[in-house]
Amino acid sequence: MDLGFLAQYVMNGLMLGMMYALVAVGFTLFFGVLDVIKFSHGDVLTVGAFTGLATFIGLRAASIDSNALQLLAMLIASIGAMAILGAVIARAFILPLRYAPALNTLLITLMLGTVLREMVRLFYPDGANPKPFPRLLPADSVSIGNFNLRLDNAIMLTAGVLVIVGLQLLLNRTKLGLAIRAVAQDEETAKTMGVNFNLIVLITFAIGSGLAAFAGVMNGLYYNEINFGIGLYLGVVGFSAAIVGGLGNIYGAILGGFLFAALQTIGAVSLPFASAYKDVFAFGVVIAIMAWRPTGLIPEKLSERV
């Protein structure tokens, strides 16, 4: 295969993988602290993307035309609002159900996701139609042979890497991170050591949901289009990526995200049959990996079964 096209496929896969990884990290964070699966995570991403779009429309109406300023405001509004939404969801729906069967949390967040999604569809003006998302990053591109390297793709990839590195530093180098890890390892011990359990849980949900908002805005900037259904699919893929990587482990989630994107790209490119089957192929491989390593590729360090 031509090297230019190969580079293009790799670039496509990296962009997809970055978005999947950002969503998967959220799933894995929530599972880490509370051992719950929060199925509304993908729809928080949708709401985040739409919050960003609404912010943009508001700024444009206020005739603020600087792209950088618009983008910054969108990110702050979207991430801030989703962080609050995430904390509210945790406080109102997930913490009260801590001692109920895990199935209840799963169901309530599944329903909550539907409510969020339908609210975007019904209450955002013309929400059932796909919405154009502004192109705020410079669209300059360099063609190297058949490879079209766009500046905005490069910026988004770098930003994604920085966010993940930042999260890593936060978890491993700060007191807050220590508290989150403590809660994740052993709730009772963490409490006796003076960690405010509820607060840490809320902060974790805020961080995870803020990441989803970031992924939502990135999704919009990349595809230049958002619709009320984006979160549903990204949620399923992010969840699968978190599971296949090893639920509860951040590296696992990142690995899972990129693996899934790679599988989809390979499925679409190199399989002899129609690309319509690329999801069948990707999910099929995920199933095979799950059968081979039921706890995921990189399992959570401390298993409760020990």
Next chain:
Amino acid sequence: MKKFGILVAVAVGASLLALAASHNPADAKDKVKVGFIGSLTGGTSANGIGGRNSADLAVRLRNADPKAKYEYEMVSLDDECKPNIGVQVATKLAADKDIIAAATHYCSAVAIATVDTYHKFELPIIVWGAVLPDITYRNKYPEVHRVNGTMINQNQLNATLLTKLGYKTFAVIHDTTDYGKGHNKYFSEALEKAGGKIIGTFGVTSDQQDFTAELTQIKSLNPQVIYFGGLTPIGVRIRAQMDRLGLNNVVFDGTSGIKSDAFIEGLGKFAEGSLSFLEGAPTERLPGGKFFLEKYNAQNYPNPPEAYGAFGFAAMNLILDTIESQGPDRKKVRDALNKVRKIDSIVGEITFDDHGQNTVPIITAYVAQDGKWVVWEDSEYASGKRKLPGQK
């Protein structure tokens, strides 16, 4: 005194008409019933009601015509655009032996569900709005006819127009529903006849988000045109991602599925130069469109005729013409309808093939120009003022 005489004449005429309505005098016109079915309630009711009014207009004009042999009454029923309801009302209509023929259905899913009923009860019908090819082509029912075109016709025009503009190599993306697969099939057939070449076909799911892998493959095949058989939401995504991969030197050639305002709204300036094709034409551009709109507006119907109203009118008018010539007999009307060749109507010439499908239906090509779908012939692309990518 003269005025009084006219008044008397009018009064006598009116009472005669009233008598005729109660079947009494021998020299008054016989009453004949015809049927109409469309979606009169629900999401597509605007089109259904427009069609109903237009068919009603045909009946009213005929009843006002002194040369007409019969007096017509139209029975109008609502299929709600639901196949199960459609079969119920079709059965009701067909079982009424007084009804000689009917103009039926806007919704394809309903029309395809009801053709068996019409065949069983031997009620000749003319479909006035539904576009699925199978309605006329799956079976060979002598009762079933259609005045409007199908996706076969729009793909023929699509293939002819683009090859005429000098395009030779096409990549096809279609969704894997019956709708998208149908488009793929009919476009591929039409393109082969027109002399174009398909160098890659990609089936995609109808809710797919990312098309960069497919589009990169298409880029490596280097076609002049990307044909897209599917609906607006993924059409928007594909066109937006073409830009991301630097595929702006390729024509984006869509179908009726993207002929919507949402497509243009979703893409902004990137919609420019996209093509779409739709059965029918803006009513004012139809051969008899001006006449039709004048008569329609004179009746003060509360709703507009909508895109397919003129076809409803043409279908009903053809039924009335046939009853006039053959008499109120279902079998004779059916046989006469099957022999319809080159008959003038407000939607242009009508010729039914051996499946009862109008073979010369009107299709209109549109191009997105300055944020609007503009009829191709009226566009600056057709006049040469602007150029599609690679247009000669």
